[in-house]
Amino acid sequence: MEWREFSSQPIGLQTAHPHPMLHINELVYRIEGKPIFDGATVAIPGGHKVGLVGRNGAGKTTLLRLINGELFPDAGSIGVPRNHRIGYVAQEAPGGEASLIDWVLSTDAERAALLAEAESATDPHRIAEIQVRLQDIGAHAAPARAAQILAGLGFDETRQRRACREFSGGWRMRVALASVLFLEPEILLLDEPTNYLDLEGTLWLESYLKSYPQTVLIVSHDRDLLNTAVSSILHLERGRLTLYTGGYDDFEETRRERQRLELKLKKKQDDERRRIQTFIDRFKAKATKARQAQSRVKALARMKPIAEQVDERVAPFLLPSPEKLVASPILRLENAAVGYGDDPPVLTNLNLRIDQDDRIALLGQNGNGKSTFAKLISGKLSPTHGQVLGAARIEVGYFAQHQLDELNPAATPYDYMTRLLPDATEAQRRTRLGTFGFGIDKADTKCANLSGGEKARLLLALTAFHKPHLLILDEPTNHLDVDSREALIHALMAFEGAVILISHDRHLVDAVADRLWLVRNGTVTSYDGDIDGYRAELLAERGGRNRPGSMEAEQDPSGERKPAASRADQRRAAAERRAELAPLKKAMDAAERTVAKLSDQIAKLDQLLADGSLYANDPERAQKTAVERGLLAKQLATAEDDWLIAGEAYEEARAASDA
DSSP states (O other): OOEEEEESSOOOOOSSSSSEEEEEEEEEEEETTEEEEEEEEEEEETTOEEEEEOOTTSSHHHHHHHHHTSSOOSEEEEEEETTOOEEEOOSSOOOSSSBHHHHHHHTOHHHHHHHHHHHHOOOHHHHHHHHHHHHHTTGGGHHHHHHHHHHHTTOOHHHHTSBGGGSOHHHHHHHHHHHHHHHOOSEEEEESGGGGOOHHHHHHHHHHHHTOSSEEEEEOOOHHHHHHSOSEEEEEETTEEEEEESOHHHHHHHHHHHHHHHHHHHHHHHHHHHHHHHHHHHHTTOGGGHHHHHHHHHHHHHOOOOOOOOOOOOOOOOOOOOSSOOOSOSEEEEEEEEOSTTSOOSEEEEEEEEOTTOEEEEESOTTSSHHHHHHHHHTSSOOSEEEEESGGGSOEEEEEGGGGGGSOTTOOHHHHHHHHOTTSOHHHHHHHHHTTTOOHHHHTSOGGGSOHHHHHHHHHHHHTTTOOSEEEEESTTTTOOHHHHHHHHHHHHHOOSEEEEEOSOHHHHHHHOSEEEEEETTEEEEEOSOHHHHHHHHHHHTOSTTOTTOOOOOBOTTSOBOOOOOHHHHHHHHHHHHHHHHHHHHHHHHHHHHHHHHHHHHHHHHHHHTOHHHHHHOHHHHHHHHHHHHHHHHHHHHHHHHHHHHHHHHHHHHHHHHO
């Protein structure tokens, strides 16, 4: 197999994978002297679907740009088979007068050139060659295939005939994605493709990628996408790459187990190091023990240190519950309609109620009016007809992605908190910021220098500041990594007010929502099925050859679709779920504090026992200290078992509640 390499120096390929589609070997890359990759190595076999994960800022997008040849490594190499195409969505959205379908078709340069040549060719042999090649590349079926991809991403036939320039940036980025999928490159690189998709587009893409015939490397924080569309997870951490088999849940479980084993080994090694060092310190000055002490020095030097785990726990979100709950319904819409100015209403015939413990997710394609509906119930738009009752007595918190751009770039999180708490002390303001992950370093950072995830955290803190009865979240996770999304889910589970959720993150919808409302055909109605049933219906509507992996709605043995639980049952189950989890979480946290306390006490005793003079000057105290340490070690073992049991009980209960 021939290879094309982007390399600072020639480095031979390893033989662990005889035919890898993508081989990264000892990759080193620095930005302003800071190492982003430090000897990273991985081999990805052809046809594998791989999810690239890691903390924000770890270098995931940088790796895609290195593979695409936009950047060049400082050392090491990136190899792909010669003549294999790499597909990467351009940062600039397509524009101009070309229709969507024509623009997608034009991106296949070979097809366009052959069709143009076929119009003017006169040599019979050349005409035959052109027709054979057009047949080989499926040129005549290409328009139907391009149309099916565009339909899957939300463009009906009418929209496909409209000019690119008529669409907003987010919709045009969908066209750019469609063109890359249409080309079917041998290596497909996708960087957060769901950020500009709605839930419907995300569900279609998830199904498409699952049966994509080529190699895929996708950067995503969408947990469901990483569980269903990929077969491996590539973890980027501290400049190194580690490939795990399975989806994201498998990766998390495997990584946790590996960390537990490494921590156990490190503890054993540290204990052995302390024992050897104690012997050396006690006897290195005694002639009779000098030889043994010297051998211990050599043994200590030979012990290869086990890397200490870096604690990367994500700061939690704190969504303060309303101080005084309002009797249900907190909002009621009676024959309401809403629109903009003198234009026809976007939504009509709205007859709905929102109760104080509702968790509602809005389904429906972008452009159907989900954000318009959110603005109506938040009070940002007034009804053009009918009534919205109850709005005057409730506090509403409204989060929308566009608000990130409205943050003052020169202001800091502390500045915002000062405006909200003008009479509070500095300590009180910083404590409030700390509950949303803004420590002393980030609290005084200008918004212009905050990452997208940090801006989202700040906006969520501002949204929930006044303890709203109703929290409206319009795509809250676009800039949050997987762990931060999980932290947000936990916060929403604990929040005692009502939640309206608009999100393309299926895991978030599954975990939080107990009611689904469908925004379609100019109105909003209750959807009695579940998200899997909606997914099956959606994929059936957007069918075609490029609808791989379509899933049917869940059925019982008789072939009948399982009836959805009633709305009252769903709300009751959600409330019971939050109540059941609270004491388990409290028990787990208490056990964790006990383990930390005992560990600190043992560490202090170990420091005392490591002093060689203690044995010579006060042997009685040394003996008592050793006995005390032994007793604490037994208590710690029991406490760790209690912590493990409490943690497993909490995780099992949470998993059961999400099922």
